[in-house]
Amino acid sequence: MIMPLTFSPSGQPATVKEIHGKDETKRFLESLGFVVGGPVTVISQMGGNLIVNVKDTRVALSQSMASRIIVHQ
Amino acid sequence: MAITIALAGNPNCGKTTMFNDLTGSNQFVGNWPGVTVEKKEGKLKGHKDVIITDLPGIYSLSPYTLEEVVTRNYLIGEHPDVILNLVDGSNIERNLYLTTQLTEMGIPVVIALNMMDIVKKNGDVIDTKKLSDLLGCQVIETSAVKNEGSMEAAEAAVKMALQGGKTTPQHVFSKPVEDTLDRIGEIADNFIAQENKRWYAVKLFERDEKALESLKLPQGTLAELEKAITSCEEELDDDSESIITNERYNAIAKVIKACVKKKRGGLSTSDKIDRIVTNRFLALPIFAVVMFFVYYISVSTVGDLLTGFTNDTLFGEWISPAVESFLVGIGCADWLTGLIVDGIVGGVGAVLGFVPQMLVLFLMLCALEDCGYMARIAFIMDRIFRRFGLSGKSFIPMLIGSGCGVPGIMASRTIEQDRDRKMTIMTTTFIPCGAKMPIVALIAGALFGGAWWVAPSAYFIGVAAIIISGIILKKTKLFAGDPAPFVMELPQYHLPTVKNVLRGTWERGSSFIKKAGTVILLSSIFVWFTSSFGFVDGTFGMVDDIDASVLASIGSVVAPVFAPLGFGNWQTAVATVLGLVAKEEVVGALGTIYAVAGDALELVEEGAFGELGAIAQHFTALSAYSFLVFNLLCAPCFAAIGAIKREMNNAKWTWFAIGYQTVFAYTMSFMLYQFGLLFTGAAGFSIGTAIAAVILVVYLWLLFRKGYVEKPTRLRSVDTVEA
Numbered sequence: 001m002i003m004p005l006t007f008s009p010s011g012q013p014a015t016v017k018e019i020h021g022k023d024e025t026k027r028f029l030e031s032l033g034f035v036v037g038g039p040v041t042v043i044s045q046m047g048g049n050l051i052v053n054v055k056d057t058r059v060a061l062s063q064s065m066a067s068r069i070i071v072h073q
Numbered sequence: 074m075a076i077t078i079a080l081a082g083n084p085n086c087g088k089t090t091m092f093n094d095l096t097g098s099n100q101f102v103g104n105w106p107g108v109t110v111e112k113k114e115g116k117l118k119g120h121k122d123v124i125i126t127d128l129p130g131i132y133s134l135s136p137y138t139l140e141e142v143v144t145r146n147y148l149i150g151e152h153p154d155v156i157l158n159l160v161d162g163s164n165i166e167r168n169l170y171l172t173t174q175l176t177e178m179g180i181p182v183v184i185a186l187n188m189m190d191i192v193k194k195n196g197d198v199i200d201t202k203k204l205s206d207l208l209g210c211q212v213i214e215t216s217a218v219k220n221e222g223s224m225e226a227a228e229a230a231v232k233m234a235l236q237g238g239k240t241t242p243q244h245v246f247s248k249p250v251e252d253t254l255d256r257i258g259e260i261a262d263n264f265i266a267q268e269n270k271r272w273y274a275v276k277l278f279e280r281d282e283k284a285l286e287s288l289k290l291p292q293g294t295l296a297e298l299e300k301a302i303t304s305c306e307e308e309l310d311d312d313s314e315s316i317i318t319n320e321r322y323n324a325i326a327k328v329i330k331a332c333v334k335k336k337r338g339g340l341s342t343s344d345k346i347d348r349i350v351t352n353r354f355l356a357l358p359i360f361a362v363v364m365f366f367v368y369y370i371s372v373s374t375v376g377d378l379l380t381g382f383t384n385d386t387l388f389g390e391w392i393s394p395a396v397e398s399f400l401v402g403i404g405c406a407d408w409l410t411g412l413i414v415d416g417i418v419g420g421v422g423a424v425l426g427f428v429p430q431m432l433v434l435f436l437m438l439c440a441l442e443d444c445g446y447m448a449r450i451a452f453i454m455d456r457i458f459r460r461f462g463l464s465g466k467s468f469i470p471m472l473i474g475s476g477c478g479v480p481g482i483m484a485s486r487t488i489e490q491d492r493d494r495k496m497t498i499m500t501t502t503f504i505p506c507g508a509k510m511p512i513v514a515l516i517a518g519a520l521f522g523g524a525w526w527v528a529p530s531a532y533f534i535g536v537a538a539i540i541i542s543g544i545i546l547k548k549t550k551l552f553a554g555d556p557a558p559f560v561m562e563l564p565q566y567h568l569p570t571v572k573n574v575l576r577g578t579w580e581r582g583s584s585f586i587k588k589a590g591t592v593i594l595l596s597s598i599f600v601w602f603t604s605s606f607g608f609v610d611g612t613f614g615m616v617d618d619i620d621a622s623v624l625a626s627i628g629s630v631v632a633p634v635f636a637p638l639g640f641g642n643w644q645t646a647v648a649t650v651l652g653l654v655a656k657e658e659v660v661g662a663l664g665t666i667y668a669v670a671g672d673a674l675e676l677v678e679e680g681a682f683g684e685l686g687a688i689a690q691h692f693t694a695l696s697a698y699s700f701l702v703f704n705l706l707c708a709p710c711f712a713a714i715g716a717i718k719r720e721m722n723n724a725k726w727t728w729f730a731i732g733y734q735t736v737f738a739y740t741m742s743f744m745l746y747q748f749g750l751l752f753t754g755a756a757g758f759s760i761g762t763a764i765a766a767v768i769l770v771v772y773l774w775l776l777f778r779k780g781y782v783e784k785p786t787r788l789r790s791v792d793t794v795e796a
Contacts, residue, residue: 025558026315027133027137028137030315031133031170032132033166035319036315037319043344043348043351044347044348044352045353046351046353046356046456049452049455051347051563054167056163056164058344058347058565060451060452060559061560065558065560
């Protein structure tokens with residue numbers, strides 16, 4: 001199933017399929033470890049903002065940022 | 074010959090701890106040229122001619138953040154002798170991303186594989202020998218927190234530099250990319266130095282703006298490059314920057330597969346804690362409980378005990394009497410004894426009375442930071458702060474600012490976006506700092522009979538001022554646009570280490586102590602002199618009546634400005650102006666001027682409000698509250714203004730910040746006092762009321778008008794992202 005990271009159920013690993021946007025934000029996400037084909041797991045959610053486990057680190061993302069990351073499960 | 078080691082690594086990889094380990098107290102702190110990114114340098118312990126430069130924590134060498142640009146410029150421009158690259162072994166994959174870029178720069182690299190204690194505790198195994206072969210540089214296991222291996226790593230780096238060793242990157246990208254990089258190398262061969270060839274080839278492939286700028290390639294070469302890049306992009310169906318990113322991660326994945334064996338699966342302990350602490354229902358209650366304990370301990374119990382000791386025993390019983398009897402003993406003149414005992418020792422001592430309380434607060438905030446909870450607080454508060462135009466990261470400066478504004482303002486450095494950071498700097502000092510609390514306590518105790526609501530109302534006013542300012546400023550052209558999307562790496566939870574917490578506490582607390590030793594010392598002397606001397610019958614000399622003093626004449630000039638706020642006499646004017654020196658001086662000055670028996674600041678700290686009647690009789694409840702509001706919100710003390718100037722790094726912005734704060738404070742007090750007069754029936758409708766009404770209308774307009782909207786081009790790019 002393909003969906004934005006914001007809809008990914010917490011605790012279940014997913015794979016990054018696509019990252020929208022062609023700007024600085026995308027680069028920053030990539031350098032943090034969000035790359036196409038790489039695994040991500042949502043740890044917890046708080047009002048749309050997420051804490052995500054990616055490449056063994058925890059990254060906090062706001063909703064607008066997380067919705068750019070498309071994953072499949 | 075002196076050797077320079079550049080210490081590079083990701084944020085949260087233990088770089089600061091290692092830097093402190095390696096240099097001890099032998100450090101110089103400054104800024105990188107032209108930016109407010111901190112630059113730390115130090116001499117390696119036991120090596121006179123080895124200098125370690127601590128580079129900012131970065132994830133990559135792309136040109137997008139200030140920290141990345143600073144690091145790149147330094148590595149290319151200054152060409153350090155060797156790079157000591159810190160790699161966090163517990164998330165080695167992401168950390169090696171930077172390593173693959175560092176090894177391309179033509180500077181020898183030594184890797185310190187840090188956090189090995191955590192790696193071992195997790196049950197993971199890393200084959201460092203193999204890792205070293207695959208990366209093409211020496212790898213040394215370290216655990217900076219436990220001070221294991223740091224020195225070996227530094228010495229290996231020194232050896233590497235002395236032997237003139239070279240690092241050749243071992244990672245190879247896929248064939249089409251390597252072919253294109255070779256082609257780029259040929260095209261631009263005449264323009265780039267041989268040692269940097271790989272680095273520039275990759276950067277040109279990525280169309281890196283800064284690299285293109287610095288090389289100044291002719292038009293023909295640029296066109297040729299573009300052709301090569303585009304054909305590779307078409308072949309791989311992606312943009313060149315993403316291609317390189319993916320290639321790097323692929324290369325790293327191969328390295329990891331060959332030399333790292335991971336034991337665990339599922340959630341780590343840190344993740345399990347996060348599931349509870351940042352849970353959507355529990356996060357705020359847990360946060361409230363933690364904050365309650367932090368302030369309860371620092372203000373009510375331990376802090377209070379220590380403050381009492383400093384004031385009563387240390388200064389009251391030991392230092393002051395000792396100094397006085399010494400001065401009397403050596404036959405010192407009365408006026409000089411007065412200056413030293415009452416002016417200097419009394420003034421500086423009363424200020425130092427806050428230090429223990431503040432240190433306890435900072436100690437606990439540093440512990441929260443070191444264990445990893447502070448980063449979560451920023452995450453939790455982000456949603457709330459976003460509503461009035463600030464990001465969650467703005468909350469940390471404000472939290473620290475409740476102790477002292479100077480480290481609070483300095484903490485705003487972690488906010489990447491310029492706009493958000495400036496707004497945070499401007500509003501942080503609205504939160505009552507430790508030094509403003511005596512003013513609150515004085516007004517609450519001496520004028521409101523110790524009413525319970527006065528102190529909380531001071532915090533409420535501070536928070537309201539931040540919210541109102543956030544909304545108003547966000548609608549101006551200067552600050553328009555959404556706060557930067559929140560992205561932040563959360564460090565793994567771990568027990569705070571004594572060394573880190575104490576160091577952090579000292580770094581924050583020392584600015585306050587320094588202030589007591591310098592500015593407050595001078596101003597104590599100034600107040601004492603100007604209030605003790607004056608012109609009587611045309612001759613200058615010591616005066617008994619303070620109304621005839623120099624201080625009174627200065628105050629009378631300023632006083633009319635404050636008349637519409639309800640405190641237009643020279644005494645309060647002087648107290649307010651002296652508040653710029655240090656906010657606690659407001660209370661001290663009122664005490665001196667109104668001839669309170671004893672030190673007013675100490676009386677407030679002891680809660681002896683009965684003896685402060687001399688101050689209270691000059692205020693009404695309304696004018697006192699107006700006085701309080703003005704002093705809480707107006708320009709902060711000189712030390713904090715200095716911090717604003719350093720962080721803004723721009724005179725115009727500094728003046729704008731201070732001007733805004735003062736105008737905001739003045740208009741708020743104006744409205745409060747004028748409407749207060751009308752509603753309490755103390756006065757009828759007057760010109761003052763009319764002006765207050767106009768101010769109110771202006772504020773309402775500023776709050777509810779339609780804000781400035783950025784140019785549509787920018788909006789479109791955002792739209793396409795969300796579509």
